[in-house]
Amino acid sequence: MSGRFALRRFVDRAVRGACLLATVLALLPLVSVLAFVVVRGAGGLSLTFLTGLPKPVGEPGGGMAHAIVGSLQIVGLACLIGIPAGVLAGIHLAEYGATRFGRFVRFSADVLSGVPSIAVGLFVYALVVARAQRFSAYAGALALAILMLPTITRSTEELLRLVPESLREAALGLGVPAWRATLRVMLRTALPGVATGVMLAVARAMGESAPLLFTSFNNRAWAESPNEPTASLPVNIYTYATSPYADWHQQAWAAALVLVGLVLCLSVAARLLVRRRPE
Amino acid sequence: MTERANVVRLRSAVAESGDELAGGSRSRWEKPDAGPVKMRTLGLHAFYGETEVLKGIDLPIVDRQVTAVIGPSGCGKSTFVRSLNRMHEVVPGARITGQVLLDEQDIYARGVDPVRVRRRVGMLFQKPNPFPTLSIRDNVLAGVLLNGIDVSDREGLVEKALRQAALWDEVKDVLDRSGTSLSGGQQQRLCMARALALEPEVLLMDEPCSALDPIATARVEELIHGLRESYAIVVVTHNMQQAARVANLTAFFYMGELVEYDRTDVVFTRPKERRTEDYITGRFG
Numbered sequence: 001m002s003g004r005f006a007l008r009r010f011v012d013r014a015v016r017g018a019c020l021l022a023t024v025l026a027l028l029p030l031v032s033v034l035a036f037v038v039v040r041g042a043g044g045l046s047l048t049f050l051t052g053l054p055k056p057v058g059e060p061g062g063g064m065a066h067a068i069v070g071s072l073q074i075v076g077l078a079c080l081i082g083i084p085a086g087v088l089a090g091i092h093l094a095e096y097g098a099t100r101f102g103r104f105v106r107f108s109a110d111v112l113s114g115v116p117s118i119a120v121g122l123f124v125y126a127l128v129v130a131r132a133q134r135f136s137a138y139a140g141a142l143a144l145a146i147l148m149l150p151t152i153t154r155s156t157e158e159l160l161r162l163v164p165e166s167l168r169e170a171a172l173g174l175g176v177p178a179w180r181a182t183l184r185v186m187l188r189t190a191l192p193g194v195a196t197g198v199m200l201a202v203a204r205a206m207g208e209s210a211p212l213l214f215t216s217f218n219n220r221a222w223a224e225s226p227n228e229p230t231a232s233l234p235v236n237i238y239t240y241a242t243s244p245y246a247d248w249h250q251q252a253w254a255a256a257l258v259l260v261g262l263v264l265c266l267s268v269a270a271r272l273l274v275r276r277r278p279e
Numbered sequence: 280m281t282e283r284a285n286v287v288r289l290r291s292a293v294a295e296s297g298d299e300l301a302g303g304s305r306s307r308w309e310k311p312d313a314g315p316v317k318m319r320t321l322g323l324h325a326f327y328g329e330t331e332v333l334k335g336i337d338l339p340i341v342d343r344q345v346t347a348v349i350g351p352s353g354c355g356k357s358t359f360v361r362s363l364n365r366m367h368e369v370v371p372g373a374r375i376t377g378q379v380l381l382d383e384q385d386i387y388a389r390g391v392d393p394v395r396v397r398r399r400v401g402m403l404f405q406k407p408n409p410f411p412t413l414s415i416r417d418n419v420l421a422g423v424l425l426n427g428i429d430v431s432d433r434e435g436l437v438e439k440a441l442r443q444a445a446l447w448d449e450v451k452d453v454l455d456r457s458g459t460s461l462s463g464g465q466q467q468r469l470c471m472a473r474a475l476a477l478e479p480e481v482l483l484m485d486e487p488c489s490a491l492d493p494i495a496t497a498r499v500e501e502l503i504h505g506l507r508e509s510y511a512i513v514v515v516t517h518n519m520q521q522a523a524r525v526a527n528l529t530a531f532f533y534m535g536e537l538v539e540y541d542r543t544d545v546v547f548t549r550p551k552e553r554r555t556e557d558y559i560t561g562r563f564g
Contacts, residue, residue, distance in 0.1 A: 166408040170470070172369055174422035174477060175398030184425055189412050 034260065041257030044250040050258070054220050060247050064255055066222050067231040070137065071262070074216055074232055075206050077141030082148035082205075083198055087187075089149070090156025090194075095182060097157065106154070113150035120146050121211035129215055137226035140216025144208060148201035155197025159190040195274040202270075203263045209234030233259045317342035317481055317511035318363060318400075323377035325358045325367055332358045334535040335377070340481065345503060345512045347526030347543065349519060351563065354532040356515045360483045363513065364400035365393040381481070398422070401479035405486045407466030409458030409473070415450050418458040418469055422477040436476055444472035445502050464495025471502065481511045488521065500525050519559055523547055531555045 052063030089109075093102055124143040129135055163186050171181035187194070209232075217229040218239060233255050240252035318340035325333035332355045340346055340363070348356040361367040362375055365386060378385045386396045409418045419437045423430050430436055437454070441447040446468040450461070458469055467487060474482065484503070488496040503512060503525045516522050522529055522543065529546040531539045531554075539546060539555045550556045557563055 164408070166404060166406060167410060169366065169369070169404060170408040170410065170473075171421075171425060173364070173366060173397055173402035173404070174425065174473065175394050175396075176422070176425045177394050180425060185410060189410070191412075 037253065037256050037260055040250075040253040041255075044254030045257065049251065049254055053222070062251075064231075064233070064236060064251065064258070066219065067233050067236045067255065068258060068262075070216070070219070070223065070231040071206065071233040071259070073226060074137050074140040074212070074230060075144060075202060077137060077226065078144035078148060078205055079202060081141065082145035082152060082201065085145070086149050086152025086198075086201070087156050087194065089153040090160065091182060091187065093153065093157040094160035094186075106157075109150040109153045112146070113154070116210075117143075117147055117208050118210035118213075121214050124211070125214040134227070135215060135217035135229040137216050137223060137228070137230040140212045140230065140232065141226075143211035143215045144205040147208060147211060148205050151201040151204070152198055155200070156190075156194050159193035159197065160186055162193070163189045191274050192271075195270050199267050199270050202266060206263050206266070207234055207259060209238045213238075233262075314344060315342045316340065317382070319380045320359075320362070321378040321380065323359075323362060323375065323379060325355070325362050326374050326376075327370065328372040332535055333362070336532075336537045338530055338537055338540055340511050340513055341528060342511045343507060343509070344528055345507050345514060345526040346528045346530060347522035348513060348515045348530050348532060349517070349522050349558075350532035350538075351558065352517065355535040356532045357485050359532065360402075360485050360513055360515050363481070363483055364397045364402055366397070366402065368393070398426075398477055399479055400481040400483060401474035401477060403467070403470055403474060403482065403484040403487045406490045407463055407470050409461075409466050409469050411457060411459045413458055414455045415458050415461070415469060416454040419472045419476050421473050440472040440476040441469075443475045443506070444468045445498065445505070446472055462495070464491050464498060467491060467495070467499055468502065471499075475506075479510070481513070482506065484512065484514045486515050486517065489517070496521070519547075531558065533558070 046063075048061060049063040050068070051065050052061075053066055054064070055062035089105065093106060096102065097106065121143050124139050124146070128139040128142060132139075167185050167189060168181050171185040172178065176185070212232050212235050216232060216235070218235050219229045219231040223230040237252045237255045237259070240248040240255065243249070316339040320336050320338050323333055323336040323338075324331060336355075336359060338359075348359060350356050358367055363379060367373050367375060375387060377387075379387055381396070381399065385391070386393075386400075410421055413421060416437050417424060419440050420430075420433060422428075423433075423436070438447060438451075441450060446465060449465060450469075453460075458466065461469060467490075471487075487503075488499050491499065500521065503514065506512060507527075514522070514525060526543045529541065529543040530537055531546060531550075531552075533554055539550060539552045541551075546555060547559055550559065
């Protein structure tokens with residue numbers, strides 16, 4: 001008997017050890033990427049970098065204020081399109097999705113989430129940029145919104161399904177109209193999870209460079225309006241990192257650090273915003 | 280259509296004059312000495328898709344009395360109470376024929392808003408279901424807040440409803456905590472307070488104690504006793520002792536039919552129907 005017990009204990013320890021090792025392996029890339037970006041990028045961070053514009057090619061110094069603002073602008077516009085559309089589509093799928101149409105939408109969303117982002121960029125280029133004959137923040141925002149849509153739709157649906165149906169009954173039993181029960185009870189209860197799904201989509205959109213290459217393009221100066229080519233951090237990181245200048249490489253690292261910092265701040269802010277619930 | 284309305288008028292007139300309890304085929308019962316009728320179902324049939332769950336129920340709900348609905352699982356008792364505040368139709372494929380009168384008005388008549396019916400006929404569910412995102416205070420106020428009803432004295436309303444639900448003393452210092460932080464029995468009384476805050480006229484309870492332990496059950500039963508003075512109450516229960524303890528009137532349902540309706544003591548001691556006797560003596564169910 002004791003022999004079997006010893007074997008069990010050994011297996012227990014071995015499997016626990018394997019789990020721990022796997023966790024460390026999974027965390028390793030995350031930690032090293034963050035550390036790398038901080039170490040390489042911190043040196044390039046300065047007030048000028050955060051508030052200034054690029055200097056003419058060849059001159060050292062300058063900043064990326066226009067790209068920071070541009071990124072926020074494009075992602076902000078993308079959120080205005082993508083979040084309402086995605087959340088409403090998710091509500092539709094959760095509440096009335098048991099139809100042929102519902103299954104079709106669900107399938108389309110899953111396919112869309114697998115479409116390479118550069119293909120989405122090309123699609124928006126053909127649809128908007130080629131016709132309007134100009135790159136713009138609007139076009140970039142549309143491309144990012146399309147990329148955000150499936151994530152937001154599916155996560156909203158899944159999280160709404162987790163809310164117990166008894167809460168809807170409670171609300172209806174109090175004489176609350178069905179639409180308000182859906183929005184103020186079901187969606188409200190699922191909100192922290194929905195916000196997490198939205199943040200994942202926003203974070204992904206924030207870091208995309210491929211769909212912006214042919215849509216919002218780039219700009220060495222401030223864009224006068226969202227209807228003009230607009231600089232963004234990912235596209236600038238790409239441009240600067242592939243340039244031959246050491247000074248630009250440094251700036252690309254700094255831009256990467258700012259990008260990571262922005263995504264982090266947005267996530268924390270979103271979480272604080274939706275956490276308002278009693279202890 | 281007019282013929283039907285005439286029948287209804289006739290029936291309610293008969294009931295008011297006190298000659299018969301529910302008219303028609305149900306006249307063979309003695310009239311329980313009960314008081315004014317608050318609600319009444321007439322030829323109520325309920326369906327889930329093609330399945331007929333209620334097969335023509337005529338039953339009065341007497342004001343300021345507790346009516347227990349008993350019967351074996353699947354006999355339609357839950358469907359029956361859910362049809363009294365139009366919660367039956369919430370389930371996809373569910374429908375109703377017949378009439379349910381509330382103060383002699385058919386709640387299924389064309390143009391009647393189910394939302395208004397549900398504010399007059401409150402409901403307590405089998406499992407306590409306080410809103411997890413709301414505090415205890417806001418749970419009590421949920422009906423008011425979610426419906427956008429203007430209330431001048433919110434704190435007063437909270438205290439009144441919680442006192443009515445016999446929960447005030449236990450929660451008055453923790454009103455800001457989550458409704459789900461309470462014990463199961465407290466949660467059920469919180470749900471009761473939430474229903475009472477809308478000042479309904481009728482209270483429906485669908486097995487309100489089936490998820491509670493004996494002590495919490497006793498408290499909810501005491502509460503039902505106290506509330507009887509102000510409301511018409513319908514309690515669905517599969518627990519016959521509970522029916523005997525809390526209800527003045529008892530209706531026995533079997534296979535979607537109303538088998539017997541009378542004073543509780545009569546149903547439990549001198550049932551007229553063989554099936555009732557078999558059920559309460561535990562021969563089936």
